[in-house]
Amino acid sequence: MTAAANSDPTTPHTESEDLGWTINIPGHPPRADSAEYRVARAAMHRLTDTLDRPFYGAEPVEDHHGGGLWLKDSDGWYLVRNLVGIEWSAQFCADPAKVDLLRRNAKRLYALCPEAVEELGIRELLDTPITDAAGVQRWTDSICNASVPLPHEVHSAALPQGGGVHHYPSPVTEIVFFKRDDFELWVVDAVGQAVAVAPVAKRGSGDGRVQVLFAAQESALHPELERARANGDVLLLGADHPMALTAFAQQYGRPAPSAAAPGAAAPPRAAA
Structure with missing residues (x-):
């Protein structure tokens, strides 16, 4: 996280980071532990x-x-x-x-x-x-x-180190606390961007599709997810989609296929 150059905490200023967000901060005294x-x-x-x-x-x-x-x-x-x-x-x-x-x-x-x-x-x-x-x-x-x-990885970390509540929506980040250990909540797309997915059917149903819950702004899935939500729909990935296969890989009992392009980061592992 970086603050604007030469920023004075007593005046309005901005904060931003590599995840691509910027917020306006009202002027306040310099932060110190009370x-x-x-x-x-x-x-x-x-x-x-x-x-x-x-x-x-x-x-x-x-x-x-x-x-x-x-x-x-x-x-x-x-x-x-x-x-x-x-x-x-x-x-x-x-x-x-x-x-x-x-x-x-x-x-x-x-x-x-x-x-x-x-x-x-x-x-x-x-x-x-x-x-x-x-x-x-x-x-x-x-x-x-x-x-x-x-823990740090679910509090203030950003992917791939962790899906912290300070960076991602709470309805998504809180899944990590109750999901099955052998299902991957966080996967990556073809260019290494973070995507959160969830199953669409109960365990043992044979339905390998997943619903996209979150997609980073730089992900190709982000505009698709926004369009689906605008229409009152959900964005589903088929059972044979690389990200669906990655999410279920541990349950399948075989290595996860790589959804990332050459040189991209490996799929991050969600904290159990």
Whole structure:
């Protein structure tokens, strides 16, 4: 990721990267870890270490501002997620009244887990209405938001290193957490661009077609996918398409065919 040349974080500026996106960022103070964030990060790692089998993956993990709410019952700590999470830079366009709805939602949930409230030390946080930017900042960096433990490859990595939630749509990236290990979510097209696919029928049906869920802008499939969506349709690849064969290769029990042109990167492997 690169910022505009000679950019001043206190003034409006842009950020961009090789994936081909550019966003406008409102002026804001230079980013630094707040006290709330340092506490939340330490608590997230401590709580993650208590889990027998973390759903999102074991350490090393990064802390995602994903609206995580850590609860505790007789079996120990577990994680649920609030209605939405607030990414750090998004706080500067956040409406305090709307963020307060997240606080109120969390407070109602934590009323069922008073032990967790006391151990996390969040009683004041839950009881204090959010009415201004300072309150939004406090909530954004708290253990009630900046606390979803994600491995790097599914948090901030870009393909082929990983399909991170900061780069690809969440309805696609979250498939990696529940898909079968022998199905490849991420494949590449003939020029090495990332494409996400999913089966169209249940396992054992004999239907080897796949539906395209995501295609990088540089992919030849991208305009096809956009046209299909504009028409209310889905984009399907036949069972004999190289990307469909790659996606199912482990289930077929034979090496995956190469869908990439000579010299292109090999199909990236999705994290299990």
